[in-house]
Amino acid sequence: MRALLRKMAPATFRVLQGQARDADSDVALVEALRRGEPQAELAAWNRFATGVDQTLRRMLGPGPDREDLLQEVFIRFYRRVGTLREPSAVRGFLTGICIHVVHAEISRRQRRRWLSLTATGDLPEPLPSTPDLEGREAVTRYYRMIDKLGGKDRSYFVARTIEGMTLDEVAAAHDVSVSTAQRRINRATKRVAALVRRDPMLAQFAAKQAQARERDEGQA
Amino acid sequence: MSRERDVRSRMSDDDVIVGAMADAARRISMEDAGPGPTPAVWHRLQVRRARVSRPPWRGLLVAGAGVAAAIALVMVARGVQRGRPLTYVVAEAAEQDGYIRGGEGKDGSQVRFSDGTHVDLGRGARVSVLARGPRGARLRVEEGEARFDVAHLPHAAWSVEAGPYVVYVTGTVFDVRWSGSDEVIEVRMRSGSVQVGGPLLPERVTLRAGQRLRARLASSELLIGDARVGAASPGPGNEEAVRPAAAGEPAPAPAGEPAAVQGPAPAPAPAAVPAPPAASRPAAPAVVAPAQEPAPARPAPSAHRAAPHVAQASWAPRAWSSAIMSGNAAHVVAEAESRGLDKALLEVDSTALMALSDAARYSGRPEVAVRALMAERQRFADTAFAHAAAFLLGKLADDRGEVLAGLAWYRRYLSETPDGPYAAEALGRKMLAVERISGRDAARSIASEYVQRFPNGTYMLQAHAILANPTP
Numbered sequence: 001m002r003a004l005l006r007k008m009a010p011a012t013f014r015v016l017q018g019q020a021r022d023a024d025s026d027v028a029l030v031e032a033l034r035r036g037e038p039q040a041e042l043a044a045w046n047r048f049a050t051g052v053d054q055t056l057r058r059m060l061g062p063g064p065d066r067e068d069l070l071q072e073v074f075i076r077f078y079r080r081v082g083t084l085r086e087p088s089a090v091r092g093f094l095t096g097i098c099i100h101v102v103h104a105e106i107s108r109r110q111r112r113r114w115l116s117l118t119a120t121g122d123l124p125e126p127l128p129s130t131p132d133l134e135g136r137e138a139v140t141r142y143y144r145m146i147d148k149l150g151g152k153d154r155s156y157f158v159a160r161t162i163e164g165m166t167l168d169e170v171a172a173a174h175d176v177s178v179s180t181a182q183r184r185i186n187r188a189t190k191r192v193a194a195l196v197r198r199d200p201m202l203a204q205f206a207a208k209q210a211q212a213r214e215r216d217e218g219q220a
Numbered sequence: 221m222s223r224e225r226d227v228r229s230r231m232s233d234d235d236v237i238v239g240a241m242a243d244a245a246r247r248i249s250m251e252d253a254g255p256g257p258t259p260a261v262w263h264r265l266q267v268r269r270a271r272v273s274r275p276p277w278r279g280l281l282v283a284g285a286g287v288a289a290a291i292a293l294v295m296v297a298r299g300v301q302r303g304r305p306l307t308y309v310v311a312e313a314a315e316q317d318g319y320i321r322g323g324e325g326k327d328g329s330q331v332r333f334s335d336g337t338h339v340d341l342g343r344g345a346r347v348s349v350l351a352r353g354p355r356g357a358r359l360r361v362e363e364g365e366a367r368f369d370v371a372h373l374p375h376a377a378w379s380v381e382a383g384p385y386v387v388y389v390t391g392t393v394f395d396v397r398w399s400g401s402d403e404v405i406e407v408r409m410r411s412g413s414v415q416v417g418g419p420l421l422p423e424r425v426t427l428r429a430g431q432r433l434r435a436r437l438a439s440s441e442l443l444i445g446d447a448r449v450g451a452a453s454p455g456p457g458n459e460e461a462v463r464p465a466a467a468g469e470p471a472p473a474p475a476g477e478p479a480a481v482q483g484p485a486p487a488p489a490p491a492a493v494p495a496p497p498a499a500s501r502p503a504a505p506a507v508v509a510p511a512q513e514p515a516p517a518r519p520a521p522s523a524h525r526a527a528p529h530v531a532q533a534s535w536a537p538r539a540w541s542s543a544i545m546s547g548n549a550a551h552v553v554a555e556a557e558s559r560g561l562d563k564a565l566l567e568v569d570s571t572a573l574m575a576l577s578d579a580a581r582y583s584g585r586p587e588v589a590v591r592a593l594m595a596e597r598q599r600f601a602d603t604a605f606a607h608a609a610a611f612l613l614g615k616l617a618d619d620r621g622e623v624l625a626g627l628a629w630y631r632r633y634l635s636e637t638p639d640g641p642y643a644a645e646a647l648g649r650k651m652l653a654v655e656r657i658s659g660r661d662a663a664r665s666i667a668s669e670y671v672q673r674f675p676n677g678t679y680m681l682q683a684h685a686i687l688a689n690p691t692p
Contacts, residue, residue, distance in 0.1 A: 138241075142244070192234075205244070206240045209243055
């Protein structure tokens, strides 16, 4: 299924401006950024923007485009790239920035929710154009559920379960020890699972997903 | 359906639930992702960066400006608070015609200031508050006696006027009595210290706890002594016990200190201070040592004679002191010379002689200053001015490099008036002179005495240096 989705993914847009060119590798690109080469920033955008956009979507869940958050991630990235100790870890570095940006966004949402604007703090979502209405609704409910974890636990939980980061990466991104990250993730997992079980729609959807997952793994 | 039930039964594992939902979330996210950010997003990012790229500076500037504004606000607020003049309340006393009159009762009349300072008015005393500032006030004792208990606060600025005298104070307790009809001021120290300036005082005099200053303008009497002596009824009989040395008597040099210049036995007292030849005004006047000091024109008083006497003067130029205060020191010397310096030295009164010596020092005529001071000592022996003249003669000699002569005069001054207004200065200078002449070991005892007597004195550092390093 993942292979199918990869095939279906449309080609990403690239900005062709001036003499922008992709660096040979992440490391070379980071070095170029550190040297302040004029086209390095655009090259970094071309290379990382789509991935960062998807990361943000995964972390935040379905919803309108978060262009402002994407911009915020890159503004922070350009500002802090000089502090990156290991150039080869640039993608993890970007993910770490995403985590902090999303954390700030969730906190903002919670403040807005407290002010009784909308449930999520966002404008009402437009109707989806894709056919998987059940899956979209379940995922939307799921994200709203994990929003209840609170900023910090949500960030650890999403980074580990949805982003698929290792425990070490989660700990490093949050600047805590591995044991602390593990403790927070376990706590959040227990709570989310309990919430899913209590929600009949989500419980049923999760069962179907698990079944499909087992099937895929069996085929593989 | 049964298979779904099996899966659901296995859903006890939290991780399975969470994993399944995460798969769904990733899939939906992928579907929503589309082709990724469009080039327009990049351009909007550039616009935003151009806007936010200023913040590192702009933000800092704004933050800095904010902090500065907050600090300024606090400082202004504190400044306003601090800048407010002190306030006061009057208790058991009447405020009329611009002054506060103490009650006729036994006690209780009080002026209380907002900084904690309070003034207790004596029976029938009148005190004016001339000006109030944020750190103090200018008060005036119009008549009678008042006790001032000035709160000891940093930068306190209080002054009390009494007749032509001004008492400068930072934090202390003292009594001031002024009698306008008799032109008598009396300052009695309870604690702390004050400085007093005014007529008969060549410069401000520092009074410390336990000391008393009494000045009678009409008879040009100035007495500084122990406040405990005759505190209840100050009078001439209770004044400072001075032991005036005969003019020709050299002050004894303590063991270990260099002996003062031992001059010949004093010559019979001349009728007047001898003037140098008119055409040979000394460029570097030699200050005579006390041993060579001419005998006073009148017999020296007995050792414990109390009230200093004032020689009759046929010419008392009162304006000299004010002329010096106005910066016309040269004019004073010129006037004295125009009438004949010898004549002036013989005729002017004690106050004018001191004024002349001051004027001569200020206008660069040390030879005239020396003659005026010598005349002061000769004609008005055993007065406060004569004692002060001894110190000033020592200072003149010392400043000219005549260390031995200076030392002898300091000894003379300290022997005549051990607690006089120049005692600290004289002892400090004596210490340094002994050190220069005989080395640090010889100066140790003087340094020790200085530290003990004047722990906050000007020569404290030198005294400690001598004590700490006996042999440089």
